[in-house]
Amino acid sequence: MIWNYGLTLSVIPKSTYLRGKFLKGFLAILLLMGTYSTALAHAVQVAYVVLPNGFIRVYIEHWHGNQTIESLAHNGMSVTTTVGTESITQQLNPNGAVNDTQWDNLPGAGSNIVILKRGPSANLYQDWAYYDFPPAMCNVPLIITLNGGVSVVLSQETNQFWPLTISGTFSDTAPPSITPPTPPTATVLCGVSGSVVNFSATAFDNCTSNPAIVYSKNPGSFFPIGTTMVTASSTDDNGNRSQVSFPVTVSTNDLTPPVLNLPAIIVSNNDAGLCGAKVTYNTLATDNCSSVSITQLSGLPSGAIFPVGITTNTFKATDASGNWAEASFEIIVKDAEAPQVSALASISGSCSVNIVKAPTATDKCEGPIIGKTTDKLVFTEQGTFTINWTFADSKGNTSTAIQKIIVKDTESPILPTLPNIVGVCSATAPVAVATDRCRGTIEGSTTDPLTYSSPGVHIINWKFDDGQGNISTAKQYVILKDTTVPKVETRDVVLHLNDNGTATLTEDQINNGSSDNCKITAYWLDKKYFDTSNIGMNTVTFGVTDANGNYASKTATVTVLNKSSALSSYPNPFSDQATVSLTLMTDEENINLDLYDSNGAKVKRIYAGALKANKNSFFSLDGSDLKGGIYFLRLTTSKELVNFKVVVSK
The missing domain is CATH 2.60.40 (Immunoglobulin-like)
Known part of the structure; x- marks a missing residue:
């Protein structure tokens, strides 16, 4: 049972406590100034609140930092509790710990928290231990005395902080608890209007012994047939009141089911324009004791449209005592209407x-x-x-x-789907044909030519005549258009810079026999002019455009060599053997001529030693052991580094 309490606060002198005299009907707060004194004093604030379940929760603020239940296990308080005339003193561990929390936000505190004592350091640390003390018995005085901490954690901050006492008498505010009887019932014979019904509820109160029960309708009263709600209430000696309600049911002992009176079989033709007929009927039911309710379980209600065929209508009659009977009858609707046909189109x-x-x-x-x-x-x-x-x-x-x-033949020949005749320079269209449902295949006739040799789009107008005056016409397009792009062929070129450090590339140097199915009208290069910044291999794009605007392009490699040295190889591309040509512009005591692959790895050395300037030197390059791909000849002298790309074709 949860107790409710009334609470009144007051301060009483220490001598009154010592004589054991208490004030009843209120909770007095007694602050006793003890004589304890300690060098290490760490309890700085005390507060309390009465919880909803009647327990008294006491909060103690300390300055020992964040604590837990475990760390407070041996750092509790000496507490004396007095219930009535019996007292006991114990060393109690706290029931909980709360850290970093203001006094007005403590768990369970709410707006009813009461501050009992504050020291100079109150509210500086906001770390708390708390105790939960159970309530006393009804109207019995309770005194809780906090004697002092058993360790420095909860010992006093200043002299005369402990002991601190909470005392008071708790009054009863809880109403009695009422247990209603099992819902009473009674059964009477048919024709009787009700019955006397007896019942009894019980009441229990935490303070008042055997509280009285008052009923809205007393046991032994006459109750009519049906259900009557009865309210039982009880008030204890302190004016606390409670009530409960329960049903009292009186029923009739009627075991005879009602009798249903239903129509015989009903037969009807369908209504005009409907696949069914509207049928009405009546249903009746009688009972020996009470009124009867009729419920349709299947079928359709009276006045509904019943479909062609047999519909079974089932009804259930139920009297006030729950006795019931079922019965059925059939409604037969016949299809007597002929199919409706509209005037048929020719x-x-x-x-x-x-x-x-x-x-x-x-x-x-x-x-x-x-x-x-x-x-x-x-x-x-x-x-x-x-x-x-x-x-x-x-x-x-x-x-x-x-x-x-x-x-009657009124149809023109079926138009054929004539394809476009597409040619490059010239094209000839075959004679077009159409299909006629009566004559079969019909050849078309036209006054337009069938052969064309000039570029553009030409139209042939075809006429298809079935001989019955039915004529169809169609157009066919002859399109002369060169859609083939030129075939571009290029070759790699080596350019030597002139005395000014420049070189010019022409289309003829790159063109290697490019062709077109009709006629080439233009060549172009994306780069024609080179200088010292282009020394080495350069990729250029060579483009070809034909007379019809078709365009194609291909790249080639242009190797630009400085005037100082000339390095080349031929044939290029090659398969097994090639000749490397080298001309130095200055005498060199030690040169290296090597072959590198496209990954920058040296494959072989071709020559190492001295060479004279302006002398053409030739070296054999054996490619029989090389895989197909791109390689680079590299000349290294004391003054320059020259590369030349060669292609091995396998």
Whole structure:
């Protein structure tokens, strides 16, 4: 049970406590000034609050930093508790620790926290230990005396801080607890209006012994048939009141089910335009004891549209005692309406008519009804014919209709899909043909030429005549256009800078027999002029444009050599053997001529030693042991470094 308490605060003198005299009906706060004195004093503030469950929580601020339950296990307090006339003194460990928290934000404190004592260092550290003391018995005085800390952690900060006493008497504010009876019931015979019902509830109170119970309708009263809610209330000696409610039920001992009176079988034709009929009927039920409620379990209600076929309507009758009976009857709706057919449209054909899909009529119950006939369905002669159609549903209801068939050639030849005739310099179109449903294939005629040799787009106007006055026309396009790009062929070139340090590249030097299926009209290079900044290998793009604007390009390597030395190799590309040509511009005592691969790794040395200036020197380059790819000849002298690209083709 959770206790509720009333609380009044007061301060009483120390002598009153020592004589054991207490004030009843309030909680007095007694601050006793003790005689303890210690050099290491660390309790700086004390507060308390009464928790909702009646426990008294006492908070003690200290300056020993953050603590836990474990670290406070041997750093508690000496506490004396007095309940009535019995006292006990114990060394108690705190129930909890709170760190870095202001006094008005402590757990459980709220707005009801009371400050009992503050020392000079209060609120500086905000580290707390707290105790939870259980409430005393009803109206019994309780005194809690904090004698002092058992260690420096909770010892006093200043003299006369401890002891500190909380005393008071807790009053009862909790109402009695009422246990209602198991919901009482009674059964009476049919025709009786109610019954006397007895019952009893119990009440318990924490202070008042056997509190009295008052009922909104007393036990032994007469209760009518049905359910009556009864309220039981109880008030203790301190004016605390509680109440509960419970049902009292009186039922009739009726075991006879009601009797249903339903129609016999109802038969009806469908309503016009509906696959069903509106049917009304009445249902009745009687009972020997009480009124009866009727519930439809299946079927359709009276006045509804019942579909063609059999609908079973099932009803349930229930009396006030829960007795029930079920019964059923059938409503049969017959389909008596013939299929509805609209006027059939005439069918015309040019050469023939072949009926592959029969017309349909609409039946409200069965949906589309496909027509049937004994007349022929294929007509190949010119003229007008009739077909007699019959439409019958599955119930034997039939309708008839006549359809007219007209055979007459009124169709023009079917236009062919004529492809574009595409040529480069000239093109000739074949004679176009069309298809006619009656004559078959028809050749087209035109006054336009069929052969063209000038560039551009030309139109041939075709005419297709089936001989029956039906003519179709179509256009065909002849397009002369060169769409083939030129074939570009290039060769690598070695340029030597002149005395001014420049060199010029021409298209003829790069062109290696480029061609076009028609005519080349322009050549171009993306770079023609070179100087000392281009010494070495350079990639240039050589472009070719034909008369129709088709363009293609290809790259080539232009090796620019300084006037000082000339290094080359031929043939280039080569497969097995090549000749390296070298001309130095100054005498050299020690040169190196090496071959490197495209990754910069030296493959072999071709020559090492002295050479005279302005003398053409030739060296054999054996490529039989080389893989296909790009390599570089590298000349290293005391004054320069010259590279030349060679290609090994395997």
